[in-house]
Each structure stands twice: as structure tokens, then as C-alpha cells.
Amino acid sequence: MNKSKLKRALILGCALFLGTGPEGYVSAAGDITYEGGFVVDEDHKGVVRPIRPAEVLVNRNNAKTKEPIESDSPSSAARKGKKAKDTGISPEHPLTFTADYIRYNHSTGDVMAEGRIDMRQMMDQYTTEYVYGNTVTQQYVIPGEVHWKNPTTDMTAQRAEYDGAASIGKFYDFSGWDSGLYYFKGDKGTYYRKDNKMVADRGYFTTKHAVAKVPDYRIEADTIEIYPGDHYTAYNVKLKVKNTTLISFPKYRASLKNDNAVSPWSLLPRPKYDSDNGWGWHNGLELPVAHNDDLYFYIRNEWYTKSGYKPDVGFSYSTPFGWFNFHYAEKESSINDEGGLWIKKRPSLEFKSNRYYLFKSPFYAGISGEIGYWDEERAGGNCKGSYKGFDVYISGDPIKLGRFLTFNWRAGIAKDYYGYQNEIRENKYYSVGLMGGYRAVSGWINYTNRAITGYTPYLYDTFSTTKPIDIGFRLELTPKDAVSVSWTIDAKNGNVDHRYYTYYRDMHSFYGWIRYDTVEKKTTFMIMPKDFRF
Secondary structure, three states: OOHHHHHHHHHHHOOOOOOOOOOEEEOOOOOEEEOOOOEEEEOOOOOEEEEOHHHHHHHHHOHHHOOOOOOOOHHHHHHOOOOOOOOOOOOOOOEEEEOOEEEEOOOOOEEEEEEEEEEEEOOEEEEEEEEEEEOOOOEEEEOOOEEEEOOOEEEEEEEEEEEOOOOEEEEEEEEEEEOOOEEEEEEEEEEEHHHOEEEEEEEEEEEHHHOOOOOOEEEEEEEEEEEOOOEEEEEEEEEEEOOEEEEEEEEEEEEOOOOOOOOHHHHOOEEEEEOOOEEEEEEEEEEEEOOEEEEEEEEEEEEEOOOEEEEEEEEEEEEOOEEEEEEEEEEEOOOOOOOOOEEEEEEEEEEEEOOEEOOOOOEEEEEEEEEEEEEEOOOOOOEEEEEEEEEEEEEEOOEEEOOOEEEEEEEEEEEEEEOHHHEEEEEEEEEEEEEEEEOOEEEEEEEEEEEEEEOOOOOOOOOOOOOEEEEEEEEEEEOOEEEEEEEEEEOOOOOEEEEEEEEEEEEOOEEEEEEEEOOOOEEEEEEEEOOOOO
């Protein structure tokens, strides 16, 4: 057999994870063909390309002539209205294959390759050192290590098998990454190429910063169905911290699309402390509704020794233009420095739009709003009533000022309508900031100006400072330790409202910090995860 036919046979036999034909045969002319949508052949330039199903019949009818059969080009086929079945290999997406050594049995269809084997099609790449199989049965085996890589998957297995007729690959003792964030490992995995689905048996997965000999935390399951870059469904699930099981589920489904998606990691309890609320811990649970990754039910829990239990429970819905949240929540003020000021939103419907860039510029606009009923408990009686509000803003991508500085800005108008005492408040604001660093030293300065008219009856919604300046410096002591000092200054009167001293610690899969305010004599302690949000 000449080199051209050897090359062709190897491509047929070693299309592991890429081939799709259900049957192989040897023609009377001695040429190897491959059925099931496309036949792999070479054009006059020696480039491997598929032949259409109609051409297979022509080859069969002319097998005894040994004459080459010219095929239509893709463009002429398109003009004739032909439509080839999408089997993965196509004229637009050919298979390529290289190996150091090839052996092929013409009569039996047995094929073997070894050395540096590299198989590619579209964005999939498979590399290994030894492959054997049969072009007739379409069964192939990689007895040693194989590496599979594409834009969302980077996986290694110690053994693999492939059924070319069904386009199903099996991996044994495998581990790898999805989207560079999620690490997975299992005893056996089955990849259904047509569905782009991986089923892992007796496996677990975790996030990148938690990876260790015994991961900091992980999801274990009897079976995990993974749709790379989209979502996963796990059965008989256990959420574990090291070797301790926190909670079990018969079934759990969640998204792999982005870090804002629902996540079982939020169940992990995280401690916190501040002088106003005392010691506490918080966690949460998020579950998709009706197998819809865009709609989910959630509950977020916070417990404090001084303030008690503070829940946030409701439904969140992501749309192409923004995010809706309908919930009952008890929220602490983030703008009033008195601390420990909580309000009950019972209920509240909130909306936050996506960023909309203006005429392909780096500038964008957005809007957020809320409709609900607010209830604030305080000395002298409750302040409660309906609430409506919105915030329209314009901003831009960070602007680089040389190698070490970045400039940020934002401007907008917010308006609040309070049912209690029928008050209306308007806030026209802008903020600007510089941040930068060199080696182990970084710093920042931010200024916000709020022009407020009207009045809010709620302490929760009251600004302590309308014109704050925030200044700070941070020094990295080691790769895992840092300290900072920062100030909040009221630009209206020059008073220093806060002076913070903070110590930061990198805790492998979490960040921890403790902060002391020398002005208000208050301490805050927090631990937050690196790979997901709460």
C-alpha cells in the first residue's frame, strides 16, 4: 500500500472522539472508505477532506475500475442544494492526524499508531502515544495516557476507548478543568460527542483555588453530568469541607457559565465579626427553578450574637437586558456609619440592568430600581411604608494613565419616593478615583460628591457623609500577607471620619482580613472566598 493510502487509513482508524461513521468497509478496488455521512479522502493537493454520501455510491459502483472519481467542490454542492449531515467532520471542519509510526492491516481493518500522536478537529485536540483499533468495527483503544483539550476543557485520562459508530468515548481515571475555574476528577467518564456531554462516575469537582491533595471543599457525587461551559447535574451529592460532609442532596443542578450563577459553594459557612452586630456567620443556598439556569430560588442566612438572625430569601431571574430580584430581606445600612442599622424589605422587587455601551465607545450607561415596602424598627416606634426608587448612571471602562495608574469615574442621578410621610429625595452625584501600584506598594484616592435635595425618613437610607474622600496605601509583606492604612475624610469640614488599619491574609481558597477603626473604636473581621460570591 502506498503512503497516500496508509495516511488515509490511519485517519479513518484513528478518528478517536472525532469520527462519526457507523460502519467501515474495504472496497473491491482495495480502497478504504468510511460511511455514515462522510468518507475521508484526499484531494489533488494531498489535503484530507470528506466525500459526500452520494460519492460513496459512485465509488461502490466503480470499484472494479480503480479509476479516481472526481467530486463536486463544496461550493458547487451548495449551488445544487445538497445538504450534508452534520457528523462533526465536514469540508469546512476537517480532521487532521499525525503520528510517528503507522501500521495497517488491509484485509482485517486492524490499525495501530504510536509515537507522538496528535489528532485535531475544529477546536478539539487529542494527544497520546499509542492507539489501536479496527476500521470495520469502529472500536478503538488508547491503553495509556491521553490528553484532551479545547477552549472549555483541559482533561487527562489514564486510558480511553472510543465507539466510532455511536460517537461515544470512555475515559478511565481522569481529571481536568472546565473553563479554567472548575477542577474535576473521577474513576470513569463517558463523553457523548453529539450531545457535548460528559458523565462522570464516582467523581468530584471543586474550584481552582481549593485544589489540594484533599481539596478545601468539593462536591462529591455518584454521577455528575457535565455540559462544558453550560451546566452540570449531580446525583447523590455531598458537599464536603476537607473530609467532613456538610450536607447531602439526592440531585443538584447548577450553571457553569459564570461566577454570578447559582453555586452550591455558597452553603459553606463563613465567620464574621463587627463591633455593632457581634460574632456571626453566614451562608446561602441557591436552586434553579424548573431546570432553568436563569431563574433560581435562593436563601441567604446571617446570624449574629447581638443582632440575631437576618435572612434574605426570594427568587432571582436573569434576562438578556438585566437582572430581577423578588425577595424578603433584612439588610444592614452600608451608607450610615452608626452601624447596626437594619431594615426589613417585605417584600421588594429590584432590577439592575446590564451595562449598555454607547456607540462602540468605552463609555456605558445603566439603570437600577426598586419597588417595595420598608419597615425600620427604632426607638420611639417603627418607620414603615411603601418605597420606590431608581438610579440612572453613566460611566466608562478604567482608563490607564501610564504603567502604574488607573482612573475611574461615574456620574448619575438617583431618586427615592417614600410612602412614609410622602417624602421625596433626589441625589445628583459623581465620583472619581485613582488607583495604582508599583511592586509591593499600592494606593488609591477616591472622591464622591452628592448634591442631595429632599429628605429620607429612614436611618438605613441616610448618608453619613455627602462629600467623602477615601485615601489608602497597602504594602505586601509576603506573598500571603499584607497591611494597609486608609482614611475617610469629610470634604465639607475636613474632619477625619475613619482611620482604618487592616491586616490581610491569603488563606489558599479564601481571603481573610481584620480591620480596626481608630476613630470609632470598631473592629471588623471577615473571611471571603476567592472563586465565588456570596
